[in-house]
Amino acid sequence: MEFVSPEGLRLDGRRPMEMRQIRAEIGAVSSADGSAVFEMGNTKVIAAVYGPREVQNRGQQLNDQALVRCEYSMANFSVGDRARRPKGDRRSIEISLVIRQTMEACILTHLMPRSQIDIFVQVLQADGGTRSACINAATLALADAGIPMRDLVTSCSAGYLNSTPLLDLNYVEDSAGGPDVTVGILPKLDKVTLLQMDAKLPKETFEDVMELAIQGCKAVAQYIREVSTQNFIFLASVSQLSVIRNLSMLHISYLLAQTNEWSI
Template sequence: MAGLELLSDEQFRADGRRPNEIRRVRCKMGVFKQADGSAYLEQGDTKVLAAVYGPHEAKSGKNKPMHDQAIVNCQYSMAVFSTTERKQRPRGDRKSTEIGQNLKQTFESAILTHLYPKSQINIYIEILQADGSNLAASINAATLALVDAGIPMKGLVCCCSAGNVDDTPLIDLNHVEESQGDLKLTIAMLPLTEQILMLNMNGRLHEERLEKVMSSAKNGCKEILKDLSQAVRDQQLDLVTGS
């Protein structure tokens, strides 16, 4: 697909958004009573469930308990019905493992792990429907699940993808834009301090253009912060009112 088809002459994307617009975000916390924390998030047509267990005593295994901080474990998987391809998607495949590592890297930097020595925190992500920016949506959902579990963090972690079409940065990429664009970049950050916790990039781009794409992704994170903050406020209001 040519860049012209991803971005019209009037600077509209195929789904009607401007280049700097994120998709609609809908989210709810506390969707699983069995988990210590949980959240459901829709970012456009990408739909994610996140569950958090812990902190609890670290189990002996390949990850030995650490005397001065908690271990963060992350498992990412996609439901077999999450895409139009009806093929088996087993847990532990290469792509899922890679995304799980990105999640682990992000939240090891965000969680105040020193408060829970000799313990572990398990984060589980399930993609129910995939339409682009799966990693970003997973991190945003996991952030809400961790807040629901009452686990202290440096701040709300927000994540946004960005790409480049005809020298124009696009943020919060859908599946078509991910597949056909020149570049896919995903940034997880603490928007209030602008500390970058994770950066993942596929593709190549000139340094000057890359800076524009990164700046757009950061702005996307700040927009997503508004939605995640509202979800946290809604949950607190529900707790107060008992609804």
């Protein structure tokens, strides 16, 4: 199957080094301490964070740092007619572990000893790149919860098909059986925190594919910073309006009190 046309276009019309459109929404779950929805093309993930809070199982409590737990799942409707995976299957457990370890690399757990942070991630639509989307959603949710972090960890994948490195694989490309690399980085610290590869590649090709994935991570980081900044400005404006409203109510109450005194 030809994944890159002679004109240099992929099946979905992108260039080899072009990402799918990314979108994000912060604060999607009102009951959580922090939450976010993250989309990469048709892949859509929601993440919710609870904590830091008291450790539920005292036997798991860590005296010198916070306990980080993560649960990954896929909604029944997320894969359409494709095979559905039951909650708690081997792949779900493995991805939960990957997300947890990646988040632990960025969370300043030593600042929250004897506490617990729970991260719940669910895939709403799956069209390739779900691991990266989960990590990006979890990062935004942690930031929304105000969890102290070294940096925002971001993730992206890249593959190698038709002798061409491809950025941000969709489901059809991901299912082709070619090598693909999933990378997670701390962009400000310029540090790789996650590297997964499911097939062997020559050293030169691997370096090209990995560098492409890192560039994708940096593009995601830039977008996440913009979304976080916009959200901060929005919250600040809402807070300012709330203060103004409260001051106005106090002023009205004061005037009413003065009016009552004068009427007496």
